[in-house]
Amino acid sequence: MNIKKSWWKWLCIPLGLYVLLVGMLVPLKPGITSIDNFNATAGQPFSVHVKGYNSNFDIAENLKAFLRLDSSFLIQHALIKVNGPTDLQLQFDIPNFLPTSEDYATGTLILDNEVDGPSILPAVIRLEQANINVQDGNNLWSKTSLNLASVEKGFKFPHRNILNETIRNTFFHVAIWFAMFFLLILSLINSIQYLRLRSFEKDINASSYAEVAILFGLIGIATGSVWAKYTWGAFWISDVKLNMSAVALLIYVAYLILRASIQDIDSRARLSAAYNIFAFVAMIPLIFVIPRMTDSLHPGNGGNPALGGEDLDNRLRMVFYPAIILWSIIGYWLSNLNIRVKKITEQLISKK
Amino acid sequence: MKSNQIFSILFLLIICPFTIWAQSDTDFLRSTGKIYTVVAVIAILFLGIMYFIFRLDKKITEIEKQIKE
Amino acid sequence: MLHNIIHIIKHEVLLDYRQKFSIAGTVLFAIASVFVVEKVFQEIKVFSWNAIFWILFIFVSLNSMVRSYAKMTNKRYHYYYTLYDPTDLSLAKIVYNTFNLFFLACVLYFFMSWFTIDPITNKPLFFGALFLGSLGIGAMVSFVSILATKGENSHTLLAILSIPLLIPTVLLLLKITAAASGILNDSSITTDFTFLAAIDLLSIGLSLILFPSLWRN
Secondary structure, three states, rough: OOOOOOOHHHHHHHHHHHHHHHHHOOEEEEEEEEEOOOOOOOOOOEEEEEEOOOOOOOOOOEEEEEEEEEOOOOEEEOOOEEEEEEEEEEEEEOOOOOEEEEEEEEEEEEEEOOOOOOEEEEEEEEEEOOOOHHHHHHHHOOOOOOOOOOOOOOOOOOOOOOOOHHHHHHOHHHHHHHHHHHHHHHHHHHHHHHHHHOOOHHHHHHHHHHHHHHHHHHHHHHHHHHHHHHOOOOOOOOOOHHHHHHHHHHHHHHHHHHHHHOOOOOHHHHHHHHHHHHHHHHHHHHHHHHHHHHOOOOOOOOOOOOOOOOOOOHHHHHHHHHHHHHHHHHHHHHHHHHHHHHHHHHHHHHHH | OOHHHHHHHHHHHHHHHHHHHHHOOOOOOOHHHHHHHHHHHHHHHHHHHHHHHHHHHHHHHHHHHHOOO | HHHHHHHHHHHHHHHHOOHHHHHHHEEEEHHHHHHHHHHOOOOHHHHHHHHHHHHHHHHHHHHHHHHHHOOOOHHHHHHHHHHHHHHHHHHHHHHHHHHHHHHHHHHHHHHHHHOOOOOOOOHHHHHHHHHHHHHHHHHHHHHHHHHHOOOOOHHHHHHHHHHHHHHHHHHHHHHHHHHOOOOOOOOOOOHHHHHHHHHHHHHHHHHHHHHHHHHHO
């Protein structure tokens, strides 16, 4: 193989190693996996057992815990007992009144120490109050201020509640969708070129790219399904993003069926090119517009609210973008092989 | 046995343990921060690409046969 | 151009008037389905009413659209090609199909509300959605039906090719009808309408661009 001509094939090796090794070996930031008490009452002590992930409660000094309400209202812990590196017993003395005119509020748990940095469990604790006094509540809850150690030690991926380690799926599941989209664009370009130039080569290209794109789409749906089973508890739920990706896949399977059902080579190429263009443009509102209109459980849509930003941070991006390039190259390579096989078959048929 | 059949059996073999593990809350795939879900995702990805390579292989074998004739 | 379009539409109407049985067949199909729905659901809820209405509408429109191009015999195909510009022809087709579908939707609504219940409280909203929906579905299905008639087993092919394309439109329509029947209190109805109109324009534009390349043979 000529290295100068096929450098992009060789690029797969370093990229693949980088994505697999860095993507799988970089540890997650410390976080909170679970707590055992979700209900607190105003005026009573609230004790809770916290399970951490990747955290070092035993060697950390200056352990702090906060219970935070909606915006700036928070209280600090009354008691902390360390049971192990990932095991913590906390107690808060909840003030008599909450800073709200309703009879309940939702609290966020924040842990902080100088080794791990802050870890957050957003909006899980339900606080109830019998008597309402907003003025006193405001005063009682604004005595402490949030001063976090905010250490950033080493290269780590963010810890997201519920997602945990599956945030690494960004490099596989999400990247494969992007690669699919890259292939669909190539297929579209070839279909447009076919309608302009009427060369069969373009038709073969378009169909081969679409085939590999469908393979990637199926992989995307299967991987997403497995992930959903262990996150949402079902292989398939009725969510906008899921429905839309399934519909997009249906459209392209219909494209292949259309190709299979027309015998005449010339009209097959013409009609399938037209359908390809139509389907691609019809898919734009499907994939980009409608999921953005409605709320979705899917990560990346505000399903995991947290203190620090979005589901995709700069460190994830350092692996995510190479992963997109990697899967796009692999998709391009696979379709290239497919194209060559198809062309040879065509030549053999025409020779006979 | 055809490669398609082999693949569907392989797929079932891999999917079945997942569904069994999924029954309890403290199962294997949810342990260690659900890292094994990521492993399962990579396995599916690998199987998908392997399926495509097998299919291509079959096509090439057919071409070779035709050339020999 | 406008003259040509009106001429083609007149021609289509005349043709359909001569073949009354085919339109009557589609209407009968709609009535029979509504009757089945009435028998199957003893007491229909508003949400199911909306869903069933749009599902029936998809099938009725597919049924009537399959006539749209299949009825063209080969001779007339060439006659049309030599006589008119393909853009005029496809525009005329879209306009004719839109009104055809709108008529069928009204018929369907009439019988649905007669046999079962009439949950629609906001009638202008509902008929507006009905019209925009007919426009979008008409444009998409009349484009796809050209593809489908060229393949084998065109009736199945039409359903396979067009149903995935129709899903975004139908989802939007479902949302709007839910709002029109008062079970969904949504303030973003205007955005939904804009989206519906955008999808309609998109599909009309695409069929106008792509139709000439399909028409040439």
